[in-house]
Amino acid sequence: MIKVGINGYGTIGKRVADAVAKQPDMEVVGVVKTRPTHEARHAIKNEYALYANNMENVQTFINEGFEISGTLDDLLDKCDVIVDCTPGKIGAMNRPLYESKGVKAIFQGGEKSGTGDVSFNAQGNYATCLGKDYVRVVSCNTTGLCRTIGAVEKKYGVKKARVTLIRRGPDPGNSKKGPVNAIVPNPVTVPSHHGPDVNTIFPDMDIMTSAVIVPTTLMHLHTVIVEMNNPATTAEIKQLFKSTPRIILVKASEGITSTAEIMEHARDLGRKRGDLNEIAVWDESINVIGNELFYIQAIHQESDVVPENIDCIRAMFELTKDADESIAMTDRAMDL
Ligand SMILES: NC(=O)c1ccc[n+]([C@@H]2O[C@H](COP(=O)([O-])OP(=O)(O)OC[C@H]3O[C@@H](n4cnc5c(N)ncnc54)[C@H](OP(=O)(O)O)[C@@H]3O)[C@@H](O)[C@H]2O)c1
Numbered sequence: 001m002i003k004v005g006i007n008g009y010g011t012i013g014k015r016v017a018d019a020v021a022k023q024p025d026m027e028v029v030g031v032v033k034t035r036p037t038h039e040a041r042h043a044i045k046n047e048y049a050l051y052a053n054n055m056e057n058v059q060t061f062i063n064e065g066f067e068i069s070g071t072l073d074d075l076l077d078k079c080d081v082i083v084d085c086t087p088g089k090i091g092a093m094n095r096p097l098y099e100s101k102g103v104k105a106i107f108q109g110g111e112k113s114g115t116g117d118v119s120f121n122a123q124g125n126y127a128t129c130l131g132k133d134y135v136r137v138v139s140c141n142t143t144g145l146c147r148t149i150g151a152v153e154k155k156y157g158v159k160k161a162r163v164t165l166i167r168r169g170p171d172p173g174n175s176k177k178g179p180v181n182a183i184v185p186n187p188v189t190v191p192s193h194h195g196p197d198v199n200t201i202f203p204d205m206d207i208m209t210s211a212v213i214v215p216t217t218l219m220h221l222h223t224v225i226v227e228m229n230n231p232a233t234t235a236e237i238k239q240l241f242k243s244t245p246r247i248i249l250v251k252a253s254e255g256i257t258s259t260a261e262i263m264e265h266a267r268d269l270g271r272k273r274g275d276l277n278e279i280a281v282w283d284e285s286i287n288v289i290g291n292e293l294f295y296i297q298a299i300h301q302e303s304d305v306v307p308e309n310i311d312c313i314r315a316m317f318e319l320t321k322d323a324d325e326s327i328a329m330t331d332r333a334m335d336l
Pocket residue numbers: 007008009010011012013032033034035037039053085086087088089090108109110111139140171301302305
């Protein structure tokens with residue numbers, strides 16, 4: 001059993017903890033919080049040992065009546081790998097500590113690509129990460145792009161890809177960020193960082209991305225145009241997406257006409273927190289004209305990277321060298 005610690009128990013960290021707990025070959029040895037918030041209460045309720053990020057904060061937890069198991073430093077002595085789910089840029093500051101303790105670490109997409117020695121997407125480059133010590137799982141948007149464009153690349157070859165990303169403002173649990181009433185080019189420059197980030201997984205892919213942020217919390221949405229090397233029909237692309245793990249087709253004709261209905265669909269599936277770990281592609285949007293493929297997809301930013309973190313652990317410890325086997329194992333345990 002691989003012993004996993006989670007540093008940063010927020011949107012991503014709490015989901016990664018739950019996903020690790022479900023796997024047959026790994027276990028959660030503890031989670032780290034800085035403050036005694038409601039999420040710390042949930043960690044205790046979920047029976048995760050709770051650690052403070054430093055000695056000073058241990059006392060704050062004790063003052064609030066929390067049972068606390070020690071500090072991040074103590075947790076690092078007990079785990080084989082730490083999944084760093086702290087807010088962007090903190091992971092890079094934490095890496096020297098992980099190195100000094102000889103503990104492998106996974107970083108998230110909010111970190112610069114150089115924070116890990118290599119970036120990770122299970123379907124894109126599992127083999128590249130075998131045995132590695134410091135790896136970064138790419139962001140939610142990059143994960144979505146790698147899953148669908150990567151599937152097309154594998155089967156038909158991609159000459160070039162052009163994507164517009166319509167990004168959610170904040171996550172649903174965040175009342176402090178906007179925009180409330182504006183559409184914000186973010187970044188205003190082209191390409192956005194997403195295309196270059198896809199290149200950390202598919203180095204030779206010709207991909208350009210531009211991005212805006214809109215006043216919604218539910219999901220990101222991408223409009224994608226791919227020029228293919230080899231011919232495919234619309235029906236063949238639908239079949240490809242249908243048969244690829246972690247991609248689902250949704251239909252406007254069945255009432256799923258927006259990200260709101262996709263999230264309702266996820267809640268109806270009975271997933272914890274109403275998560276949708278898969279990328280949702282609208283069936284009706286898939287259209288091949290000549291050698292160009294068009295489609296529209298939605299990304300549940302809070303959850304699509306979660307199974308990726310699990311596969312990343314398996315690759316780093318070479319629990320299996322076969323990406324498909326790891327993906328199947330993860331998805332079975334998570335009931336996807
Ligand atoms: N949310 C998304 O849509 C999303 C999607 C994909 C990837 N990511 C990436 O995942 C990473 C985490 O993002 P998130 O959305 O989960 O952030 P988040 O919801 O803000 O959670 C981060 C957690 O880390 C804790 N924290 C803050 N400073 C810390 C420190 N020094 N040591 C330990 N814990 C600390 C915070 O809780 P306390 O301070 O209360 O303890 C907070 O709960 C980022 O790199 C982000 O870019 C996010």
